[in-house]
Amino acid sequence: MAAVFALVGVAPAAPSATSGPTTAAPPPSSAPPAFSLAANTTDCASNVLSGMSLAQQVGQLFMMGVTSTGPTSAQLSEISSNHLGGVVLTGDSAAGVAGTLQITNELQAQATSTAGVALSVAVDQEGGYVQVLSGPGFSSIPTALAQGTMDPTALRQAADQWGRELLSAGITLNLAPVLDTVPASLGGGNIPIGYYQREYGYTPDVVTSHGTAFASGMADAKVQTTGKHFPGLGRVTANTDTTFGVTDTVTTRHDAYLQPFATAISQGIPAIMVSLAQYNAIDGLRAAFSPTVMQGMLRSDLGFGGEIISDSMAAVAVSDLTPANRALDFLTAGGTIVLDTNPADIPAMVNAVIAQAQQNSSFLAQVQAAAGIVLEQKYRAGLVACPAAYDPIVQHYQQLGGSSSFLGQPSGSEYRIAGGRAQNYAGGTIYWSYTTGAFEVNGGILSHYRALGGPAGFLGFPLTDESGAPGGRYNNFTGGVIYWSPASGAHEVHGGILGHYRALGGPGSFLGYPVTDETGTPDGIGRYNIFTGGSIYWTAGTGAHEVHGAIRAKWASLGYERSTLGYPVSDEYGVPGGRRNDFQHGSIIWNQATGTTQVI
Numbered sequence: 001m002a003a004v005f006a007l008v009g010v011a012p013a014a015p016s017a018t019s020g021p022t023t024a025a026p027p028p029s030s031a032p033p034a035f036s037l038a039a040n041t042t043d044c045a046s047n048v049l050s051g052m053s054l055a056q057q058v059g060q061l062f063m064m065g066v067t068s069t070g071p072t073s074a075q076l077s078e079i080s081s082n083h084l085g086g087v088v089l090t091g092d093s094a095a096g097v098a099g100t101l102q103i104t105n106e107l108q109a110q111a112t113s114t115a116g117v118a119l120s121v122a123v124d125q126e127g128g129y130v131q132v133l134s135g136p137g138f139s140s141i142p143t144a145l146a147q148g149t150m151d152p153t154a155l156r157q158a159a160d161q162w163g164r165e166l167l168s169a170g171i172t173l174n175l176a177p178v179l180d181t182v183p184a185s186l187g188g189g190n191i192p193i194g195y196y197q198r199e200y201g202y203t204p205d206v207v208t209s210h211g212t213a214f215a216s217g218m219a220d221a222k223v224q225t226t227g228k229h230f231p232g233l234g235r236v237t238a239n240t241d242t243t244f245g246v247t248d249t250v251t252t253r254h255d256a257y258l259q260p261f262a263t264a265i266s267q268g269i270p271a272i273m274v275s276l277a278q279y280n281a282i283d284g285l286r287a288a289f290s291p292t293v294m295q296g297m298l299r300s301d302l303g304f305g306g307e308i309i310s311d312s313m314a315a316v317a318v319s320d321l322t323p324a325n326r327a328l329d330f331l332t333a334g335g336t337i338v339l340d341t342n343p344a345d346i347p348a349m350v351n352a353v354i355a356q357a358q359q360n361s362s363f364l365a366q367v368q369a370a371a372g373i374v375l376e377q378k379y380r381a382g383l384v385a386c387p388a389a390y391d392p393i394v395q396h397y398q399q400l401g402g403s404s405s406f407l408g409q410p411s412g413s414e415y416r417i418a419g420g421r422a423q424n425y426a427g428g429t430i431y432w433s434y435t436t437g438a439f440e441v442n443g444g445i446l447s448h449y450r451a452l453g454g455p456a457g458f459l460g461f462p463l464t465d466e467s468g469a470p471g472g473r474y475n476n477f478t479g480g481v482i483y484w485s486p487a488s489g490a491h492e493v494h495g496g497i498l499g500h501y502r503a504l505g506g507p508g509s510f511l512g513y514p515v516t517d518e519t520g521t522p523d524g525i526g527r528y529n530i531f532t533g534g535s536i537y538w539t540a541g542t543g544a545h546e547v548h549g550a551i552r553a554k555w556a557s558l559g560y561e562r563s564t565l566g567y568p569v570s571d572e573y574g575v576p577g578g579r580r581n582d583f584q585h586g587s588i589i590w591n592q593a594t595g596t597t598q599v600i
Contacts, residue, residue: 044386045375049368051387052115057371058353059083059114061331063122063309065341068093068132070103075343079110079119082350085374086120088175089132090341097137097169104170116385117378118416122173122226125166129196130176138165144178144210148200152213159217166223167419168456172381174218175273175309177211179227179260180234192229192239199234204259211260215269222419222433224381227264228273229311231282231293232257240276240317247278253297262302270377271307272298274335276317286317294334307336307377313349314342324352332363336370380434382420393423393430396438400465407440418455436461436478445475445482448490452517459492470508488513488532497529497536500544504571510534511546521561542567542584551581551588554597565599 049057063086066075071087078084087107093100104121111119123132128143139162141147147155166174182194184202193199200210215225231251238246251257261272274294275287283292288310298304313326321329327338327349338349357364378384388394393414403409408426415422420433428442433455439462441449455461460478467474472485480494485507491514493501507513512532520527526539534548545568547555561567566584573580579590589598 042376042379042390044384044390044392045372045379047387047390048115048117048384049372049375052371054357054364054367055350055354056083056113056115057368058350058357060085060117060371060374061337061353061367062086062327062346062350063088063120063337063339064343064346065090065312065314066107066343067091068100068103068123069095071107076106076110078343078346079107080113082346083113084111084119084346085114085117085378086122086173086337086339088122088124088339088341089171091132093133094135095133096135097165099135100133100169100171108170117375118172118383120173120224120374120378120381120383121171122175123166123171124175125162125171126176126178126198127162128198130198133166133169133171137168143197144200144214145197147214148206148210150210152209155210155213156217156220159214160220161217163218163221163223164456166218167221171223172383172419173224173226173271175226175228176218177214177225177227178229179207179211179264180229180232181207181257181260182234186235186237189237190234191237192233192241194234204257208260208263212264212267215264216267219268222381224270224377226271226273226307226309227261227269229275229277230258230261230272231255231275231279231287231297232261233275233277236277240311241315244316244319245278246276246317247280249280251279252281253292253301258297258302265298265302265304265306269306270380271309271337272304273309273311273339274298276311276315288313288318288335289329289333291333299334305373307373308334309337310335310339312342313338313340314345323348327353328356331366331370334366336373382416382418382433385414392438393421393432396430396432396440397423397425400440406442418461420455420461422455431455431461433461436463439463439475440465441475442466443473444484444490445473448482448484448492449475449477452492458494469506472507472513474507483507483513485513488515491515491529492517493529494518495527496538496544497527500536500538500546501529501531504546510548511536523562526561526567537561537568539567542569545569545581546571547581548572549579550590550595550597551579554588554590554599555581555583558599 059082062084064084066087068089068091108119124130126144127141131141141162178198180193181204182190182199188195200207218225235248235250236246240246278286283290287293294308310330318326323345330338357367406427411424422429422431428440428446430438430440432438441462452459458479463476474481474483480492480498482490482492484490493514497518510533514529514531516530518527518529526537528535528537534546534552536544536546538544547568551572565586568581568583570582578592581588587600
């Protein structure tokens, strides 16, 4: 949000800045038809939508600010009484992951009147001055400007970790990344973005590469993201949080500075936040009240099908309108979710939208289309309990034979987990996420999977049902494989070691089944797995190579990788009269005739 400072209190107050007030332009009397996501909406989301009352549908269109250190009783009451679809944590909290999870669980417990749809729980976790959540379990995230100096692949990996922390705390939506480009000539003179180093760089190319890397990392962690603040706050000088009439006189409908947003949309970012500034070179309206910006530029020009979220409607930039009119004007112009950090605004907003929908069939259609978009994105985040006929877990259970299969009867209810859903059965568990589909895990593999963190761990969600391999079983996961045999038990293999293990033939090769999980070497540099027939060692510099038999025994006697030989740089291979492995600083040769080994 642009409203993080004055309204949420994430960072020190911005320096005073003024801009002449601009008279608010009224919304058009008849807006273009609402964008429809019908072609992309799953049967589950559509069915849940059709079963909702109007009040429940309207509630999905609101995201209310709640205190990050613990919601008040009034805030909790607003969630249930207005069937709210989302909340955003406001104000800094040092409660850590465990403390924040208690709070988000308390919030989710209020979502009892939403037709089985959980809350979107959002937070501003950009980094630097804009990091609402800290404390045990949360990393200290650098500013976006510092992130912009990282290699994009490294940034994606870091954002994956930051996202896992959020997910563990019950956060489903990060109101980041900032995709605004601040010209270098303006820099810190841009109060809402540049002053706080919230931009990834000073060119659209840098913002694109690093903003999308951040979003991709969060998506890897199953946390949804929000690109903001469309069509850009990088060229203004004043902050819409604290100043009325903030105006951009430069940005055009097809501006080069829209590139980061366009790329993020093409990569599937689920939400875009629109600015509260006025854009004179587009249509002279504030973006959050502009059909041209939301339905023309976002929906038509860029083909965006996700959620269009307002910047906080508690900002000074919209103080000329009543809360009710802010919500009505935003939704009429094509918005999807009204975000307001002031809980006192919510009742009037919700009531006004319900009343207008009851009186105006065109507006009702817009409300229902917007609610459909919200439910589709929530379905993809594992926040929707689908009716059995449309539930992918139930469908897979039936394909496997239902209660007469090895899974047996369901145990308890389906539940949310790590950005997806799961159902326990007497004989195993079926896990589902939108990107992987539904697959079962059972027996010893399931026990080890759970011990490693289940879908919230590095293995992620399953990609296959349990399958047979020579002498054993395995499940593929997004982050690796767990193999099981009666003799070896269940162990995981992943990354470069897994790739090499598969290339050598996997469990059907001379290596056989793993007898350890991947483990770090004592020197802290490499990784290894031990198998029944040998070992595979990996480092970033040497790659993955196997060592087995007499050569491995000799290397072990010398101290493995801590010996003068270092790590293997080849697999074992044939030479005249024997076999050989090459290492970083020498080789070991095995003599077939004598059965002895020699270090050279």
